[in-house]
Amino acid sequence: MRDGEAHVLTAEADRTVMETIRDAGIDELQALCGGCCSCATCHVFIQEDYMRLLPSMNEDENDLLDGSEHRQEGSRLSCQIRITDSLNRIVVQIAPED
Numbered sequence: 001m002r003d004g005e006a007h008v009l010t011a012e013a014d015r016t017v018m019e020t021i022r023d024a025g026i027d028e029l030q031a032l033c034g035g036c037c038s039c040a041t042c043h044v045f046i047q048e049d050y051m052r053l054l055p056s057m058n059e060d061e062n063d064l065l066d067g068s069e070h071r072q073e074g075s076r077l078s079c080q081i082r083i084t085d086s087l088n089r090i091v092v093q094i095a096p097e098d
């Protein structure tokens with residue numbers, strides 16, 4: 001959550017981080033485009049240890065994140081991160097709203 005409150009969610013393999021958060025009823029993550037990589041309202045910060053485990057960012061994701069004033073080292077769009085076994089216990093924080 002944005003305020004630092006922690007939620008432990010169970011993620012199904014092959015779902016995205018965005019879908020996992022949204023399906024848990026956490027409405028701070030707007031995900032307005034539904035995962036089409038066109039809105040950036042699913043911006044999250046990924047804990048450093050997990051960054052190297054993620055697929056690389058495509059140009060669209062990178063461009064959208066460039067439009068955020070809150071972009072930082074661990075920024076990713078959560079709709080572009082699919083849950084795999086290697087992401088077990090991944091920690092994400094919802095980025096502030098732009």
Ligand code: FES
Pocket residue numbers: 018030031032033034035036037038039040041042077078079080
């Ligand atoms: S939900 Fe719109 S970019 Fe991720």
